[in-house]
Amino acid sequence: MQGQAPRPRGLPPPDPASLAHSERVAAHLRDEMARAGGSLSFAEFMQLALYAPGLGYYTAGSAKLGPGGDFVTAPEISPVFGRVLARQAAQVLAGLPSRQVLELGAGSGALAVQVLEALAEHDLAPERYAILEVSADLRERQEALIRRERPADLGRVEWLPALPPGFKGVVLANEVADALPVERFRRTPAGVMQGRVRAAGDGFAWCEDAAPPFLAAAVRHIEEDLGRPLPEGYVSEVATALPGWIAELAASLAEGFVFLFDYGVSRREYYAPDRDGGWLRCHFRHRAHEDPLVLPGIQDITAWVDFTAVAEAASAAGLDIAGYVTQAHFLLHGGLESELARASTMSTAARLELSRQVKMLTLPGEMGEHVKCMGLRRGDVALPEAFAAADRAHVL
Numbered sequence: 001m002q003g004q005a006p007r008p009r010g011l012p013p014p015d016p017a018s019l020a021h022s023e024r025v026a027a028h029l030r031d032e033m034a035r036a037g038g039s040l041s042f043a044e045f046m047q048l049a050l051y052a053p054g055l056g057y058y059t060a061g062s063a064k065l066g067p068g069g070d071f072v073t074a075p076e077i078s079p080v081f082g083r084v085l086a087r088q089a090a091q092v093l094a095g096l097p098s099r100q101v102l103e104l105g106a107g108s109g110a111l112a113v114q115v116l117e118a119l120a121e122h123d124l125a126p127e128r129y130a131i132l133e134v135s136a137d138l139r140e141r142q143e144a145l146i147r148r149e150r151p152a153d154l155g156r157v158e159w160l161p162a163l164p165p166g167f168k169g170v171v172l173a174n175e176v177a178d179a180l181p182v183e184r185f186r187r188t189p190a191g192v193m194q195g196r197v198r199a200a201g202d203g204f205a206w207c208e209d210a211a212p213p214f215l216a217a218a219v220r221h222i223e224e225d226l227g228r229p230l231p232e233g234y235v236s237e238v239a240t241a242l243p244g245w246i247a248e249l250a251a252s253l254a255e256g257f258v259f260l261f262d263y264g265v266s267r268r269e270y271y272a273p274d275r276d277g278g279w280l281r282c283h284f285r286h287r288a289h290e291d292p293l294v295l296p297g298i299q300d301i302t303a304w305v306d307f308t309a310v311a312e313a314a315s316a317a318g319l320d321i322a323g324y325v326t327q328a329h330f331l332l333h334g335g336l337e338s339e340l341a342r343a344s345t346m347s348t349a350a351r352l353e354l355s356r357q358v359k360m361l362t363l364p365g366e367m368g369e370h371v372k373c374m375g376l377r378r379g380d381v382a383l384p385e386a387f388a389a390a391d392r393a394h395v396l
Helices: 016-035 042-051 079-093 110-121 136-149 151-156 213-226 242-252 307-316 327-333 336-345 348-362
Strands: 039-041 100-104 128-132 157-160 167-174 183-188 191-200 203-210 235-238 253-265 280-284 287-289 300-303 320-326 371-378
Touching (some): 016 191, 079 327, 242 253, 253 307, 320 327, 327 336, 327 371, 336 348
Antiparallel strands (some): 039 191
16 A cells, blocks of 8 residues: 555546635645644545535535436435335334434435335325434535425424434435445554555555554454454455444434445455455546545545444444345335336336336346345334345344
């Protein structure tokens, strides 16, 4: 992890306003590096690039999702995703004394609209639909979409600054965990090295130092669980913030069910010998690449999720692992067929478009196998039918 990487080929040039914003973010990062003695850990770099107040990718005002942004998530691809998820959430809400939904990181607001509409059709309109959103810009976009598409529901929607205490209901987290900052590391015969970032001319470059105790311990835990040391020179990442995030979520949930969707794999897959290089992914104008050091503040940076780590953290926090399935399995066993039956009244063109959308959500080469859903629960709540068959939690 040494040296300055060339800018990935094939990326479109940023427009002048975006480039100017990225330069402001880069200047802020260089200032922070100088204050820290010359470099930042990659986790610190990622945190600032994504969440620095008023500057980071998720806290500034650029479009992020949809055709005019950098990527799309399942709710933007097709409303059937949210409608199937609502079917499963309804099975939980029907057995709870109060009907509350909490969505973490609501993105464009599309999922909220889809779930509100579908729950109303099931006569289970939530008493409260709470959204925890760190981006003021995204909150404005979410409110505008809900006001336009579900104006009658706007009064039941509430934006929260933090997780609510004693929450009872359903929690939705679609592609949230993959945006947690991760530590980059390299295994050497002498020990674990921490991936760090330094200024290099107008850009940034990798450097490294001996891993601090918390990172060395995290890598040691991975190796102990795998039953083997990682190969010499092996480079990957670990989401050291993940256990704390799950613990905070568990502390908030008094009774209910968490639907957690994300790109991810089991630990054995994550740290397989042939995965040297890790699972970092960046998105800019719908181009995916693997260089997180370019375009600071105007590109998304993510890392696939180690779902074994999610399960460990959830169990440690007192949550039950209700199930672990692929997104394709969740949709196919959660009511997709019933949703598609509604297409019989559509035009031929609309049915073809819906078919294209469903393929993106379910095919193995698209999102179907790459995205997983983990169900977590606390209390005597119903098990949604999407988890009732072919649970894969045994692979974690």
